[in-house]
Amino acid sequence: MRHLRGESLARYHDLRGSQIAAYAAAHSPFYREIYAGCDLLQWQTLPTVDKAAMMANFDTFNTRGVSREKAMAVALEAERSRDFEPTVDGLTVGLSSGTTGHRGLFLVERAEQAAWAGTMLARILPAWRRRGYRVALFSRSNSNLYEGVRRRWLSLRYFDLMTPLAECTAALNAEPPDILVAPPSMLRMLAEARRDGALGVRPDQIFSVAEVLEPQDAEGIEAAFETRVGQIYQCTEGLLAVSCHHGRLHIQEDLVHLGLEPVPSPDTLARAMPIITDLWRRTQPIIRYRLNDLLTLDPRPCPCGSAFRVIARIEGRADDVCYFEAVDGGMRAFFPDVIRRMILMASDRIEDYQAFQEGPAQLRIHVRVSPGASWDEVAAALRASVTEIAAGYGTVCPALTIEEGLVALAPGRKLRRVQRVGTP
Numbered sequence: 001m002r003h004l005r006g007e008s009l010a011r012y013h014d015l016r017g018s019q020i021a022a023y024a025a026a027h028s029p030f031y032r033e034i035y036a037g038c039d040l041l042q043w044q045t046l047p048t049v050d051k052a053a054m055m056a057n058f059d060t061f062n063t064r065g066v067s068r069e070k071a072m073a074v075a076l077e078a079e080r081s082r083d084f085e086p087t088v089d090g091l092t093v094g095l096s097s098g099t100t101g102h103r104g105l106f107l108v109e110r111a112e113q114a115a116w117a118g119t120m121l122a123r124i125l126p127a128w129r130r131r132g133y134r135v136a137l138f139s140r141s142n143s144n145l146y147e148g149v150r151r152r153w154l155s156l157r158y159f160d161l162m163t164p165l166a167e168c169t170a171a172l173n174a175e176p177p178d179i180l181v182a183p184p185s186m187l188r189m190l191a192e193a194r195r196d197g198a199l200g201v202r203p204d205q206i207f208s209v210a211e212v213l214e215p216q217d218a219e220g221i222e223a224a225f226e227t228r229v230g231q232i233y234q235c236t237e238g239l240l241a242v243s244c245h246h247g248r249l250h251i252q253e254d255l256v257h258l259g260l261e262p263v264p265s266p267d268t269l270a271r272a273m274p275i276i277t278d279l280w281r282r283t284q285p286i287i288r289y290r291l292n293d294l295l296t297l298d299p300r301p302c303p304c305g306s307a308f309r310v311i312a313r314i315e316g317r318a319d320d321v322c323y324f325e326a327v328d329g330g331m332r333a334f335f336p337d338v339i340r341r342m343i344l345m346a347s348d349r350i351e352d353y354q355a356f357q358e359g360p361a362q363l364r365i366h367v368r369v370s371p372g373a374s375w376d377e378v379a380a381a382l383r384a385s386v387t388e389i390a391a392g393y394g395t396v397c398p399a400l401t402i403e404e405g406l407v408a409l410a411p412g413r414k415l416r417r418v419q420r421v422g423t424p
């Protein structure tokens with residue numbers, strides 16, 4: 001961070017970028033084909049890829065010759081059984097629904113996983129100290145990436161987002177974390193529990209992950225915990241940005257290269273869509289990969305001394321939490337990612353979706369199906385998926401309305417695939 005700035009950062013990107021492109025061209029038949037005739041040293045002019053291209057060519061995109069069919073079977077089984085141990089050919093498989101409504105399938109090897117864990121700790125732990133740190137991490141589902149760790153100097157406690165709030169607060173009170181990492185919707189609930197006196201902890205650092213941290217949420221959380229909320233901007237395509245201790249979200253330019261393509265905006269914000277290149281990942285090279293997030297950069301230098309660019313805001317991943325009645329009384333929170341998966345896991349033929357909760361026991365789902373798909377079959381599979389998952393989480397199945405086709409977005413409105421309208 002101290003040395004990578006200006007010219008040296010550009011040289012570093014050129015070197016790593018062309019090395020990773022050369023590796024991909026040598027080991028991935030897909031990249032070899034699309035790079036045919038290209039100058040790999042001019043890697044920033046190479047053709048771009050996206051999730052659709054990656055998924056359509058999964059077998060040749062990865063450098064280990066793992067078939068999509070085999071990886072998908074393992075990933076789906078892991079989701080269903082909630083046993084996140086299985087691997088394919090020694091590689092961990094991850095499944096993301098992503099922002100485009102399409103599922104992405106990811107492969108990482110042990111060394112890449114270890115590098116990710118080490119990097120993450122290096123970026124979020126303030127400094128080494130004798131008594132170590134206790135980290136509480138909330139995430140939608142367990143996976144091999146987030147295995148619990150308990151060492152003298154580091155204890156990493158994992159919480160499933162579906163765990164009832166009272167259980168979470170009791171566990172946090174019993175073992176107060178120094179660092180708390182959770183999606184903003186969960187942080188909001190924990191902040192409320194702290195205001196009510198149910199939660200007594202006050203972590204040194206809080207990081208929001210997985211959803212957009214909106215300013216009003218950050219303020220409320222910071223006020224309740226009397227500490228700053230940082231952000232970890234990560235997707236399955238890579239660790240993209242982490243907040244520094246001044247609260248500014250720096251692109252991790254030593255790990256990824258972010259090319260930014262300007263997007264015309266109705267207001268004065270200079271929005272851009274990132275084209276990401278993971279400078280290190282080899283099992284499934286992410287090179288000049290278009291990501292469907294909208295970013296705005298903050299051009300001001302950061303007092304922390306890092307020259308890594310700062311993201312002012314991220315759009316397009318906004319979320320709402322839905323609530324359904326628990327069988328044993330009370331309400332159970334369904335985070336947007338849970339809703340997303342509940343819909344996308346139902347059928348391969350679902351291309352895109354929207355979900356609206358407009359009442360306490362109600363859910364309206366709109367889906368766009370692939371051409372030629374049987375609507376009746378998709379609707380039945382969707383109904384079965386929602387029923388099964390609602391029952392699995394001990395909730396009363398909401399009254400479902402399933403409609404074909406998506407609701408048109410009003411101009412200038414931010415896309416929210418999962419929305420809770422009003423207060424059920």
Ligand SMILES: [Zn+2]
Pocket residue numbers: 244245246248250302303304305306
């Ligand atoms: Zn900074």
